[in-house]
Amino acid sequence: MKQSDADVILREDLAMIASDRQVSRALKSLIDDKRLAKLSYGIYVRLQYSARLQRSYLPKGFIALAREALTRLGIAWEISAAEKAYNAGITQQVPANPATKLLTRFRRKLSYNNREMRFE
Numbered sequence: 001m002k003q004s005d006a007d008v009i010l011r012e013d014l015a016m017i018a019s020d021r022q023v024s025r026a027l028k029s030l031i032d033d034k035r036l037a038k039l040s041y042g043i044y045v046r047l048q049y050s051a052r053l054q055r056s057y058l059p060k061g062f063i064a065l066a067r068e069a070l071t072r073l074g075i076a077w078e079i080s081a082a083e084k085a086y087n088a089g090i091t092q093q094v095p096a097n098p099a100t101k102l103l104t105r106f107r108r109k110l111s112y113n114n115r116e117m118r119f120e
Contacts, residue, residue, distance in 0.1 A: 007059060008069045011042035040108045043069050058112065066110045066117045067100060076103035080120055 004013075014023045027044060030036040034056040036044045045065045047056040058065055070077050079087075082095040099118040110117040 006068075006072070007046045007065060008039075008072050009036070009044045009046065010069075010072055011044070037112055039066060039069055039110045039112055043073075043108075043110070045069070045112070062112050062115050063098065063100075063117070069110060070100070070102075070106065073106075075106045077101060078103065 011023065011027075014027075017023065018026070027036065031038060031044075034049070035047055037047055037056075037058070038044055045058060048059045049056050060068075067077065078101050080095065080099045080101055082091075082093075083098045085091045086094060097115075097118065099120045101120040106119070
């Protein structure tokens with residue numbers, strides 16, 4: 001996993017390395033060591049450690065990593081109407097927790113530390 005540049009790691013990426021049980025144990029130990037976080041079933045993200053804050057954090061932010069996970073899974077999506085309006089300069093209201101508009105079916109929940117991805 002150190003050789004991979006991706007921040008989002010899918011379980012299927014690791015299937016060829018070892019048996020399912022060994023992969024599960026390795027992923028659980030990385031989660032316990034706070035090097036990985038689980039977003040959903042089979043979707044993990046890399047964490048970075050901040051010596052200043054003395055805790056791990058998501059390097060790109062939750063929404064960016066959740067959208068990257070959707071892309072890795074092959075789910076078509078686009079930004080929400082509120083984000084489009086802000087980017088076009090129509091409004092000055094910054095969407096704090098913007099929804100993501102899904103163009104294909106996706107029924108999982110993506111969450112991290114009490115934050116859940118919202119879908120349109």
